[in-house]
Amino acid sequence: MEISEIRNAYIEGFGQPEDNLLKELTRETALTQIHPRMICGNHQGQLLSLLVKLSKAENILEIGTFSGYSTICMARALPEKGKITTIEINDEIQWLNSKYFHLAKLENKINPIVGDALELIPKLNEQFDFVFIDGDKRQYIDYYQMVFPYVISGGLILVDNVLWDNKIFRDVESNDFMTKGVIEFNEMIKMDAHVEKLIIPLRDGLMLIRKL
Secondary structure, three states, rough: OHHHHHHEEEHOOOOOOOOOOHHHHHHHHHHHHHHHOOOOOHHHHHHHHHHHHHHOOOEEEEEOOOOOHHHHHHHHOOOOEEEEEEEOOHHHHHHHHHHHHHHOOOOEEEEEEEEEHHHHHHHOOOOOEEEEEEOOOHHHHHHHEEEEEEEEEEEEEEOOOHHHHHHHHOOOOOOHHHHHHHHHHHHHOOOOOOOOEEEEEOOOOEEEEEEE
């Protein structure tokens, strides 16, 4: 076993163990989805949960639901009257995340919407204190610019995959628009004086942003 694998196993041994519902969600995602690696996973889910609690968030927006793992982790961390609106463009996975929202008994806290986040966010007409962006990497800048006016001062924006399997450190093919999207987003945030920002090198990289 390589030292990186030992390190990851050691790190993931800390924190709360994955419960049976999330284990089953992980298993069913692997069995039914083409890209099961897109699932949030226990370690990142714990971080999301902890950040929601520490920030005392009450109204969350998630862009990119996938099978609902991250949604459940954040919803569980919300106060009794808290709410998370989660948007997923792929209607073919709705059956899976809806199933586990029901099994987790969180339907009163989760508002799942199927559609294009860029079209839907203005129609929500809400203020959010916590935003998790994990949608199409080509549209990261568009998501950010769309949602920023709806984030309260002091609110958090967390963006997934900002290291993008280390592809951002290599020569980028001209047609690799996903990698280009991540690089352009990272560079934009680096120069943004309206926020505090920090990259957390967890899994595929998380950008933690606080609106000033």
